[in-house]
Amino acid sequence: MHNSGIMNAWSVVALLLCFGCEQCAYGNPAKLLQLTAEGFKEHVHTGNTCLVYFGKHADQLVQKFVEQLEMSAVALEDYGISVVLVNCSEENVVHYCTEKEVMRKAYLFRGADVLRSFEIDTIFDVNAIVSHMLFTVLFNEVRYVHTPAELVGVERLAKGKTDLVMGHVPALGLPEHRALMEAAFVYGGKYQFVQTTGAPLLKHMGIADASPAQARLWFLHCNAVSRPSEPCPHTLMKKPLSTINIHTFLQLMEAPVLVEADVDPDEVDVIYNHLNAPVLFLFARTETLHMDRSTAETVAWSLRGEIGLVLIHRDSPRVKTPPSYNTAYRLPHKEVKYFTLKNIEEVVSLIRGHPFQEDEEEEEDEEQWTSLDVLDDEVAESVYRDRGVMLDTESVLELTGNTFSTAVTQNDLTVVLFYVKWDTVSMAFLQQYVEVADALEDVNDITVASVDCGEWTCVCRDQNVSSFPLVLLFRLGVDTQSYRGMLGTESLYRFILLSHLSIPFSLSSSDEVLSFLEGDLYSRYSSLSPVRVLGLFTPDDPDVAMFEESAKFLRGEMILGLFKHKEAERWVHEHSVMLPAVLVSHGPEVPRKSYSLHLSTLQEIISDIRRATLDTFPELTxxxxxxxxxxxxxxxxxxxxxxxxxxxxxxxxxxxxxxxxxxxxxxxxxxxxxxxxxxxxxxxxxxxxxxxxxxxxxxxxxxxxxxxxxxxxxxxxxxxxxxxxxxxxxxxxxxxxxxxxxxSWRPPVPFYDFLAVMDEEVPGYAAQQRPKEKPVGRKEVDDEQKKRAGKEMTFKPQSTSYHTEL
CATH class of the missing domain: 3.40.30.10 (Glutaredoxin)
Structure with missing residues (x-):
């Protein structure tokens, strides 16, 4: 795929022409192949790669997906992937045109083999379709990492051999993910591409104060690193992730760090001009050329990926720039502007400031995000404040669509957190969840796991997960139980341990009943719940089964016992109630409460037991x-x-x-x-x-x-x-x-109109597009640069920041 220079060149041209143009991306839906069952068999036997959707009786949702499928056919053709539609209303393809599978999935074939199947709500638009298909095709070429340790391992293999291009995208299927995959398709033979969606790597890359929702791309200069102990310096791409921007950035990485010229800046023609990159000009004199060149290289490395730098030999007879100017820069397609600056810091400030941005657009974006900032609550604030904290999730088993079923059927009790990374409550609770997992590491037969519903939508849909975060408990041979308590460490820890008990405890004598109510029997569980509920029944009462069922439903909330014995009559007589009944104990020195049970429905008995455990003069929390x-x-x-x-x-x-x-x-x-x-x-x-x-x-x-x-x-x-x-x-x-x-409680400002932003991207169609990322302010950019400075400077020439003309 990447062996030929001609192929690389053609792919670059296709990317720049096709994906920089809306008409090309959406202009020719005729490339969608509509095949019969026989035509499908013949097509897959050609050995080519194709995306196939088997559908029938299209409703509005499916029709929208088919429209996106048609538009993606043109884009995928450039990568050798055809798009096929088989109408199962008229054709019957064994194993695919079934009631279970039809209309829900699309399949990527390579020849007659299925590389992967996709839920149609996962590949919801053109960007998602193209990115997922390329990600699957390039599965063996694009490394996926989640932790700093995994990235260090990739760097170790690349040192002295190749450079790395690492992209962080908040979720798969976004436009940024598509741009990264397109770049990997073109440049995969030259660089090792790495992809991550998790936040832990952001801090490792020197971005401590950053939102995981922002896509980023780094170039890791590993090829020039010879010593295994030396880290790979990296350069962050400052522009948004798009196909054009990535192409320009990688070309800047291949371009010389510093170019020297002996003509005026107006006459300099370098590769930076053709890449539409800003160009910075510094001047040097013959007697201090070595010092000036060294300083210019230092500046060039600190600004690499943002600009090109040219060192002008002022002593050349062709240089007419007045000596009063010591710096110049040129924006793409603009005239050269000249400045007189005092030091290197002013040069960097000039580049890092606002000259290369549209002021009006930036002010407008800032006003929009100001309203959004007001909407953040205390949970969002705490997540933002702790965004740089890297969670150690080794104690939590991360489940996928391939491992979920096996995990929940092999363990006695499996606790699973279903969450999404864009939800602040999920991310706040994830920290508490990890603490619970750490506390339960030494407890036998309890496995603590998690599922990222942003990536494994099929798992969360099958478990009927409709709100986040959600904790479900899975036991062998028992119905799934949901956690309904506080999203805190202590409450969840107590619930899990109580749920691990086989309740109701069956008591066989009055002595055991007394010991149970006073907390002596099963005393090791007293710290988990001070409340004990005992069900009293005659030996032949058929309603015992309903009590046992309600006790299973109340697992995790309290400790329940069952006394099914002829001596139950004596206990209810002492407490002036009728069988069946429950006794509630809050401790040995607290008067016990007794209630007769009205066993009409399971829900009513559960409600009665819960009310019975409530204190008559409670401390509210x-x-x-x-x-x-x-x-x-x-x-x-x-x-x-x-x-x-x-x-x-x-x-x-x-x-x-x-x-x-x-x-x-x-x-x-x-x-x-x-x-x-x-x-x-x-x-x-x-x-x-x-x-x-x-x-x-x-x-x-x-x-x-x-x-x-x-x-x-x-x-x-x-x-x-x-x-x-x-x-x-x-x-x-x-x-x-x-x-x-x-x-009613209302938000302090109107909600941000995301649909309007979507319509700006594609007029008239509010597709799954994302609004512009919140612009990073000048101070934040400077702070990030300072944090990266140590790592990047290891690759810069050793010199002082002194320049004779600054």
Missing amino acids: VENLPCYLELKKPLLIMFVGGEESPENLRSLEEMRKAERTGRLGSWLPCWIHLGRTPAGRTVLETYLSYIPPLPALVLSQLSSVGHVYHFPTERPLLSDNIIHWLQRIDNNQEQPAGVIPDQ
């Missing part, structure tokens, strides 16, 4: 608040300070006394510790518009008119006073201290 809000009762909240003062303890005890009277059934008495739950301070201030002296008692009627009542600070916080105050509120004798506004 961010984690348990949703459970108590489901009761739909007004919240009677005692806000206590962070310090453990006698006044706090007395107030809480008075609330417990009021609760034990049984006269607070219409409300949910609860309390918030502002030290353990700092968000409670914000809640209190929202209710009252200020922070009152603590402890403070507040009644919040969220489910009715939104009134908030504050217990008068001048009255003693006693149980009788609390009950009397609530009665006055019921009788409309108390004035509310505040009102919770009944209004």
Whole structure:
């Protein structure tokens, strides 16, 4: 494919002419081959590479895909790949025209062999089709790396032999991915191409403050490195990833670092002019030529890939530039401009500034992104702040479409995180997930894994994953269980260990029942959950199976036991309930609660058990608040300070006394510790518009008119006073201290109109195009350059930054 110089030259011409022109890319859908079953068999036997789609009864979605397929046929033809459509409504191709496969997949054939199949929602447009096909065809030539260690291994093999071209794309199938694959097709015989989609390599390449959503390309100068211990210097392409820009960048990498001339800058004709690259001119004198040349080389290396640099011999009789000018530069197709600069830093600032950009366009883009920045919440902020942190994910098994089924069927318990890299919540939770995996490394029979749904959409679709992040637990012979708790380390860790238990525990005697309720039996699990629920049934009760099924559903939330025995009658008699029943224990010194079960449906018994485990005077936290809000009762909240003062303890005890009277059934008495739950301070201030002296008692009627009542600070916080105050509120004798506004929460600024951006790319068709990347500011570019300086300078000539004319 890459052996011939003629082939390389022709491919470059095809790329520059065809993919730089919209008409070429979309102009001739007739190149799509529509074949019969017999024609398909004859076509694959030619041995050529072809993309084949078997379809029938096309709906609107499929019709859109066929349109994209037609437009991609012209582009793929330049790479020797034909595009074939077989209508299964009229033809029958064995193994392909089936109800299961038809319309869902397209197949890449090389001869009669299938190289790979693609879900049609993966190859959703021309860019995705072309990039995926080339990536598959070039599979053995383009190395895929994810970690710095893998890249170092590729560098080690390339040193002294070839240079590397590494591209980072946020996801496969994007226009940047297509541009990288097209470049690999053309230049794959000259350079070793490397591709990555992960963020860990960004920091390794010196970009600590960067968004993983931005595509980038580096040229690693490994060919000139002879010592195995010496790293390969690299040059970052500053322009967006496009076919033209990559071609220009690689040509600049092949061009001389420094060109010398003895004519005025206006008359210099060098390769940079033909590459539409800016050209910087420095001047030198004969007596200091060695020093000036060395300094110019240093500047050239620091700006390589951005400009071309020409050193003008001022002593030449053909050089008429006035001595007052010591620097000049020329933009593509523009006149040369002359400057008088003081030092090398000013030269670099001149290049790194804005002269080579369109000011109006940059200001417009900045205004658009300013609104987007306001939309970021605390989660996005934390992910952005930690974007340079490289996660050690060795303890998490990364699953693919090929390994998923095997993994979840070979282990006793497999915990799988389904996530996407563009979702900030997913990336924030991924850090917590890795911590959980590290903590579970020594636990037998538990495998912690993950699936990137951005790359393996087929796996996530088969598991009905519709929201991210999602944690599913897979057990042999048991239905899949989803994690419904907080996205935090402690909560998930506790859930996984509790889910590993074979519950309900079957108890065989009253002694075991007592030991179970007091926490002595299975005491090693007491730290995971203080709540224990025991189901009491007669030996012949047919509803035991429903309780066992509900216990399996509640795995991970609590510890459940089952006492199916004739002595169950004695236990329910002692607790004044009827069989079947549940006993709930919160610890040996806490009074047990008992409830009769109404076994009508599985969902009802699950709800009854959950309600039975709720505390009658709970401490509200961010984690348990949703459970108590489901009761739909007004919240009677005692806000206590962070310090453990006698006044706090007395107030809480008075609330417990009021609760034990049984006269607070219409409300949910609860309390918030502002030290353990700092968000409670914000809640209190929202209710009252200020922070009152603590402890403070507040009644919040969220489910009715939104009134908030504050217990008068001048009255003693006693149980009788609390009950009397609530009665006055019921009788409309108390004035509310505040009102919770009944209004929807809206974003602070209008959402960014991505569809409008798509239509700008392709008028009238909002395809899966991406808006322009947020422009990197001057300061960020300078910072990145400083961080890369050490690595890049290892390849530069050793010299001072002194120049005789600067």
